[in-house]
Amino acid sequence: MGSDVRQRQDYDLFVIGGGSGGVRAARIAAQHGARVAIAESSRWGGTCVIRGCVPKKLLVIASRFRESFAAATGFGYEKVTPSFDWRALVAAKDRELTRLEGLYAANLDAAGVQRYAARAELIDAHTVRLHLDEGVRDVRANRILIATGGRPRRDARIPGIELARVSDDMFDLETLPRRIAVIGGGYIAVEFACLLRGLGCEVTLLHRGDVLLRRFDADLRDGLLEALQAQGIAVRLQTGLRAIRAEDGARVLDLDRGNAVTVDEVLLATGRDPATAGLGLEALGVQLDGDGAIVVDARSRTSVASVYAVGDVTGRLPLTPAAIREGQAFADSEFGDRIVEVDHALAPTAVFTTPEIGTVGLSEAEARERGHTVQIYRARFRPLRDMLGGNPQRVMMKLVVEQGSERLLGAHMLGPEAGEMIQLLAVPLQMGATKPDLDAVLAVHPTLAEEWVTLRKPVA
Numbered sequence: 340m341g342s343d344v345r346q347r348q349d350y351d352l353f354v355i356g357g358g359s360g361g362v363r364a365a366r367i368a369a370q371h372g373a374r375v376a377i378a379e380s381s382r383w384g385g386t387c388v389i390r391g392c393v394p395k396k397l398l399v400i401a402s403r404f405r406e407s408f409a410a411a412t413g414f415g416y417e418k419v420t421p422s423f424d425w426r427a428l429v430a431a432k433d434r435e436l437t438r439l440e441g442l443y444a445a446n447l448d449a450a451g452v453q454r455y456a457a458r459a460e461l462i463d464a465h466t467v468r469l470h471l472d473e474g475v476r477d478v479r480a481n482r483i484l485i486a487t488g489g490r491p492r493r494d495a496r497i498p499g500i501e502l503a504r505v506s507d508d509m510f511d512l513e514t515l516p517r518r519i520a521v522i523g524g525g526y527i528a529v530e531f532a533c534l535l536r537g538l539g540c541e542v543t544l545l546h547r548g549d550v551l552l553r554r555f556d557a558d559l560r561d562g563l564l565e566a567l568q569a570q571g572i573a574v575r576l577q578t579g580l581r582a583i584r585a586e587d588g589a590r591v592l593d594l595d596r597g598n599a600v601t602v603d604e605v606l607l608a609t610g611r612d613p614a615t616a617g618l619g620l621e622a623l624g625v626q627l628d629g630d631g632a633i634v635v636d637a638r639s640r641t642s643v644a645s646v647y648a649v650g651d652v653t654g655r656l657p658l659t660p661a662a663i664r665e666g667q668a669f670a671d672s673e674f675g676d677r678i679v680e681v682d683h684a685l686a687p688t689a690v691f692t693t694p695e696i697g698t699v700g701l702s703e704a705e706a707r708e709r710g711h712t713v714q715i716y717r718a719r720f721r722p723l724r725d726m727l728g729g730n731p732q733r734v735m736m737k738l739v740v741e742q743g744s745e746r747l748l749g750a751h752m753l754g755p756e757a758g759e760m761i762q763l764l765a766v767p768l769q770m771g772a773t774k775p776d777l778d779a780v781l782a783v784h785p786t787l788a789e790e791w792v793t794l795r796k797p798v799a
Contacts (some may be wrong), residue, residue: 348465348479348480348481349374349376349478349479349480350373350374350375350376350453350478350479350480350481351368351373351374351375351480351481351482351674352364352365352368352373352374352375352376352480352481352482352483352484352673352674353375353376353377353378353459353467353478353480353482353483353484354375354376354377354378354483354484354486355377355378355459355461355467355483355484355485355486355487355618356377356378356379356385356484356485356486356487356488356650356652357377357378357379357381357382357383357384357385357443357454358379358384358385358386358387358388358486358487358488358650358662359384359385359387359388359650359659359662359663359666360385360486360488360649360650360662360663360665360666361377361379361385361484361486361487361649361650361666362377362383362384362385362443362446362447362666363662363663363666363667363670364484364486364649364666364667364669364670365377365447365450365452365670366446366447366450366452366670367666367667367670367671367674367675368670368673368674369450369451369452370450371670371671371674371675372674373674375450375451375452375453376452376453376454376455376478376480377447377452377453377454377455378454378455378456378457378458378459378467378469379454379455379456379457380456380457380458380459382440383440383443383444383447383454384436384439384440384443385488386488386489386651387659388436388439388440388443389436389440390506390507390510391506391659392659393435393436393439394432394436394510395506395510395530395531395534395691396691397428397431397432397435398428398432398510398534398538399530399533399534399537399691399693401428401534401537401538402533402534402535402536402537402538402693403537403693404421405421405423405537405538405539406537406693406730408421409728409729410724410725410727410728410729410730411728412729413727413728413729414727414728423538423539425512425514425515425538426513429510429511429512432510455469455471456471456472457469457470457471457472458470458617459618460617460618460619461483461618461619461620461623461625461646462477462619463623464483464623464643464644464645464646465479465480465481465483465645466478466479467479467480467483481645482645482646482647482673483645483646483647484639484646484647484648484649484666484669485615485618485620485633485641485646485647485648485649485652486648486649486650486652486662486666487613487614487615487618487650487652488613488614488650488651488652488662489611489612489613489614489651489652489657490611490612490614491505491506491507491607491608491611492505492607492609492610492611492612493505493607494607494609497580497581497582497583498581498582498583498584499582499583499584499585500583500607502583502584502585502590502605503522503583503590503605503606503607504604504605504606504607505606505607505608506527506531506606506608509531509606512604515535515538515539515540516540516602516603516604517540517541517603518540518541518543518601518602518603518604519535519540519541519542519543519602519603519604519605519606520542520543520544520545520590520592520600520602520604520605520606521535521542521543521544521545521606521608522545522546522580522605522606522607522608522609523545523546523607523608523609523610524544524546524547524548524550524551524552524553524576525551525552525608525609525610526552526690527608527611528544528546528551528606528608528609529544529551529552529563529567529690529692530690530691530692531606531608532544532567532572532692533567533570533572533691533692533693534691534693536570536571536572537570537693541571541602542571542572542573543572543573543575543600543602544567544572544573544574544575545575545578545580545592545594545600546574546575546576546577546578547577547578547579547580548576548577549576549577550564550576551563551564551567551574551576552690552696554702555690555696555698555702555751556698556702556703556704556737556739556749556751557702557703557704558703558717558735558737558751558753559696559698559735559737559751559752559753562694562733562735562753563690563692563694563696563753566692566693566694566732566753567692569731569732570693575594575597577596578594578595578596578597579594579595579596580592580593580594580595581593581594581595583605586601589601589602589603590602590603590604590605592605611651611657612630612631613627613630613631613632613633613651613652613653613654614651614652615627615631615632615633615652616631620633623643623646624642624643625641625642625643625646626641626642628654630654632652632653632654633648633652633653633654634653635647635648635649635653635655637680637681638668638669638672638678638680639653639665639668639669647669647673649662649665649666649669650662650665650666653665655683656683656686658686658688660686661681661683661686664681665681667679668680668681685699685700685765685768685769686699687699687761687762687764687765688761689757689758689761689762691758694732694734694753694754694755694757695753695754695755695756695757695758696751696752696753696757696758697750697751697752697757697758697759697760697761697762697764698749698750698751698752698761699749699750699761699764699765699768700739700747700748700749700750700768701739701748701749702739702749702751703715703737703739703749703799705749706739706741706748706749711741711742711748712741712742712743713739713740713741713742713748714740714741714742714774714797714799715737715738715739715740715797715798715799716737716738716740716774716794716795716796716797716798717735717736717737717738717794717798717799718734718735718736718737718790718794719733719734719735720733720734720790721733721734722734722754722755722787723785724755733754734752734753734754734755734787734790735751735752735753735754736751736752736754736787736790736791736794737749737750737751737752738750738774738777738791738794739751740773740774740797744773745773745774745775746771746772746773746774747767747768747772747773747774747776747777748768749768750764750765750768750791754787755787756787760787760788760791764791777791777792777794778792778795780792
């Protein structure tokens with residue numbers, strides 16, 4: 340950029356949003372020599388660190404100890420009846436989040452990024468208005484990056500919806516409810532249903548659709564439903580919420596089919612919306628799609644030349660690693676010496692239910708819909724730990740393979756450490772590996788992972 344432009348602007352880049360994508364973009368741009376500032380209205384680290392992935396995973400880990408205590412008797416340990424302190428868990432979680440938030444802030448400072456604890460909005464294509472504690476301040480930047488993420492969805496049309504909690508609220512409850520209804524059928528709903536059940540809650544999972552995790556492989560969906568029910572979670576599909584009302588300190592859910600449900604708390608987990616409200620985007624002419632997400636091209640450019648967007652606010656792939664990769668690619672492309680575009684096609688993902696889900700590539704149905712002739716390799720078995728531990732649940736591992744070329748199209752797992760395994764299995768899929776490539780690998784025995792390289796006969 341020309342020196343005359345630099346002199347007219349306060350910054351080369353202004354980032355709105357201090358979550359994973361925004362922080363990565365700010366740091367990398369600063370390392371490329373740009374003058375960078377960033378604004379965050381809540382806490383540094385954003386949804387993932389403060390009210391999403393990280394605290395959720397801590398609660399998931401906590402919820403799995405109960406089953407481990409029960410399994411230990413099969414290995415010769417005396418039976419124990421553990422007591423659980425919800426407030427102690429919340430306090431430990433808070434200490435860890437405070438530590439992580441400090442690291443995010445320190446890393447920005449070390450990179451030379453100017454931080455503002457403020458709500459920000461766009462006034463024009465180069466001006467950001469900051470709402471600071473001491474008053475309003477306008478700053479100018481050559482480029483502006485929107486990385487404000489998403490917010491939990493509430494359907495205001497449902498009477499009494501204000502009586503329900505959203506995922507942001509769940510990490511700071513004063514007490515753990517004895518009975519809770521979880522509304523939804525996606526990632527957040529099934530994860531919270533499992534962790535709350537593991538912590539001792541009576542859980543009812545209500546979903547208006549006919550299947551959970553609709554976009555996942557059918558074997559994963561079916562296996563998870565069976566596991567949820569085996570844990571004592573009451574799953575009611577094809578059941579919509581009509582209203583919520585308070586009654587004698589409880590919450591009564593009126594449904595569109597079946598009997599009403601009475602619980603102590605209600606968790607709405609019906610999705611998230613892009614956090615675009617109040618940014619001034621419409622007045623500026625930034626194009627939004629029908630869901631309110633910012634429309635961007637492969638290089639994260641919006642319809643306004645100086646404005647860019649990354650992460651969940653774009654609606655491309657609402658996963659933290661995607662936001663980080665997009666932020667890095669934006670910074671490298673705009674302030675580095677190379678053009679980088681992010682490939683979202685083979686993104687691995689995990690669902691931290693118990694049992695866990697890990698998946699990458701095409702499901703069996705997607706592969707067939709796209710015209711592939713496929714072979715399916717699948718195994719179901721009880722892991723060694725459960726032979727003595729007594730848990731009846733079974734692991735499911737599945738490969739979708741293109742017939743003829745034998746190229747790996749998808750890998751899917753339901754079972755312990757599925758997320759860890761699928762991260763590694765995503766590497767050969769990204770490289771275009773074939774089924775014979777896996778067959779040539781020597782197995783590590785006895786492990787769950789050896790099954791990936793010992794699946795020999797297709798089942799379909």
